[in-house]
Amino acid sequence: MPKKKGSPHYQFLAEKWTNRHRNLQSEIFSKHKDAFQWLVDNSKQLTVGSLASIFLLVSPAAAKIPALSTTSAQISQTIDRKVFLVYDLRNVLPSDVRPLSSDEEKNVSEILARDFGIPVSAELDGKRLNATYGLIGQEQHLPLYPGDNIFNHFNNPAEADKYWSYGMTPGLGAWGYFTDSSSTLTQTDIDREKYYIAVQTFLSPGFDTNPKEYTDFFKYRKMLVVNPQNGKAIVADIADAGPSPWTEKQLGGSPEVMSYLERFDGSQRGPVLYFFIDDPNDTIPLGPVSY
């Protein structure tokens, strides 16, 4: 059944005024890019809250405007694409943090795939997690091999200075050590620990029916994790199970993941989107994603 488009008067004006508004936005951002970039760079100090609020500076009613025939990402490549991502996600995400409906997941995965050029989905090989949108908490470093500790864990002094204080878990990740010893340690192992997330594998639908199959599937499975409020995204891997449901958080991130996404624990905690990456040939590297 064709989608109802509304009355002809409405259609004519909505299309004309939407295009006019988008052209104006485009002109404003491209002509004064430096000033907006300054605002983006200083958003934390100015307690702006999110890039969305910056985008709304030139579009107070944008959140109320439904999409017509084009998406904002098609307007101009010169505009900070993170801003568009925040804007587009804002239009499809619920105001509260809750599990997304199938339609919402589809909309989000289409936006993420389009903006990052990475095939993402809520479900892969018939398996899915209990959520794709949830609150992320702070995790500690995981030991890479027997004998790894917080004093020898880092590659360089700069990383040690930045991430030392988060400490190391007293136990192991869900799949034990990443390798047997420091002599067999590879860059893949280092990256898997550095960019790991913990998700509630044990709550995934169907987990109880075949725990081993599910556990094998989740092991080091790549996911695209996105902070919808600033547009920052990272390719992470599942290297631990958790957090417990009573924490009211749905996943956890390594110190490096949390730092990059600018997410914090405690009263400042916030949501992220996390979708499976379909990468059968292991060609997509772990770490921050650029546009």
Add this chain to the structure above:
Amino acid sequence: MKGKHFYSHLIEINEIYVSISEMDLPDKERNHLISLAEANIHATIINTILPELSEGDKKVFLKNLVVDNHDQTWSHLLSKIQDAEEKINRSLRELKKELLKDIEEAKKN
């Protein structure tokens, strides 16, 4: 205007609201068009102001705007742009004329 803005005291767009209402549209469509008209007004004003400011003053303006300080935004503009009120009004008059013309065109369709 649905929300208060630093330029709210300059705007008289009842004519646009009335003209949209005359088209006998469902509430949802009418409200959407009003939102679009207001979004165009807002963007037009920003587009009028920013070219008049130095790089440093653009930052001050955007900062004031983002923290929603209407009085400070307006007094900053008055101190930095000669005839700020007239320049904004001129842009608004032109936009209003265009929006009303669009509405008339829509009614003929």
